[in-house]
Amino acid sequence: MTERAMKRCRQGDVCVHPNGPLLPASEEYFYASKTLGGFSSRCKLCTRRRKSLWKQSHPEQVAEQKRRYWAKHPNKRLEQRDRARERQGYKKLLRAEQKRRTKLEKERLARIKHVQSYVDRARRMLHGLEMARIRERERKHRRNALKRRLPADFTPKDWRYALEYFDHRCAICRRSTDHGRVLAHDHWIPLSKYGSFTPRNIVPLCHGVDGCNNKKLAKDPHDWLVKEFGPSEALMIEQRIYNFFQTVRGANLGTVEL
Numbered sequence: 001m002t003e004r005a006m007k008r009c010r011q012g013d014v015c016v017h018p019n020g021p022l023l024p025a026s027e028e029y030f031y032a033s034k035t036l037g038g039f040s041s042r043c044k045l046c047t048r049r050r051k052s053l054w055k056q057s058h059p060e061q062v063a064e065q066k067r068r069y070w071a072k073h074p075n076k077r078l079e080q081r082d083r084a085r086e087r088q089g090y091k092k093l094l095r096a097e098q099k100r101r102t103k104l105e106k107e108r109l110a111r112i113k114h115v116q117s118y119v120d121r122a123r124r125m126l127h128g129l130e131m132a133r134i135r136e137r138e139r140k141h142r143r144n145a146l147k148r149r150l151p152a153d154f155t156p157k158d159w160r161y162a163l164e165y166f167d168h169r170c171a172i173c174r175r176s177t178d179h180g181r182v183l184a185h186d187h188w189i190p191l192s193k194y195g196s197f198t199p200r201n202i203v204p205l206c207h208g209v210d211g212c213n214n215k216k217l218a219k220d221p222h223d224w225l226v227k228e229f230g231p232s233e234a235l236m237i238e239q240r241i242y243n244f245f246q247t248v249r250g251a252n253l254g255t256v257e258l
């Protein structure tokens with residue numbers, strides 16, 4: 001294969017081929033020619049370059065050539081036009097398809113948003129109902145406390161303090177208020193056992209699905225904690241809550257009995 005015949009491009013030193021002017025005598029580098037011993041005298045690149053230079057300097061001849069070509073091949077012109085029209089049509093179809101897809105995607109997102117808004121509204125409504133129920137329960141607690149001549153001076157400010165103290169989490173299980181749960185005022189010592197509606201007896205407990213407030217109810221807090229969490233965790237929870245009671249308004253008026 002090393003014995004490849006070489007051919008010199010006629011352009012010589014000004015040959016535009018990067019490997020020129022001495023190039024392998026093959027159709028890869030030269031146009032075939034019947035007259036000049038098989039190949040044209042110039043390499044392909046030089047031939048093309050000369051042709052384009054000639055076209056640039058002879059616009060009228062080029063136009064005349066084109067006219068003659070189209071006159072001779074009328075069908076070719078029609079074919080070319082048809083191909084161009086096909087391409088245009090195809091592009092149009094593509095654009096329409098893209099538009100359709102964008103529209104569908106927009107509609108899909110809008111539908112999701114719509115459903116989501118209903119879900120959100122339902123969730124807000126449930127939350128609102130739950131809060132209303134809690135407030136109603138608190139009013140009842142307050143009325144009952146007053147009826148039983150128990151102290152009942154717990155204020156919204158006391159509630160905000162309690163929520164902040166427990167980082168807006170349940171004082172017992174430490175869960176936050178999502179998943180359909182809210183934080184309710186819990187009488188640590190139940191009202192029925194003469195627990196007051198005062199800062200020293202109210203803790204935020206989760207209320208709702210599986211809520212501590214729902215489970216504790218009017219049970220004795222110590223007995224219930226031991227039964228629910230076992231003695232060692234019950235002790236930890238009680239300690240946490242009594243520590244809190246040490247910090248509330250009126251805590252220095254007396255000690256909380258463990």
Ligand SMILES: [Zn+2]
Pocket residue numbers: 009010011012014015016017020021042043044045046047
């Ligand atoms: Zn050349």
Ligand SMILES: [Zn+2]
Pocket residue numbers: 170171172173174175205206211212213
């Ligand atoms: Zn809880």
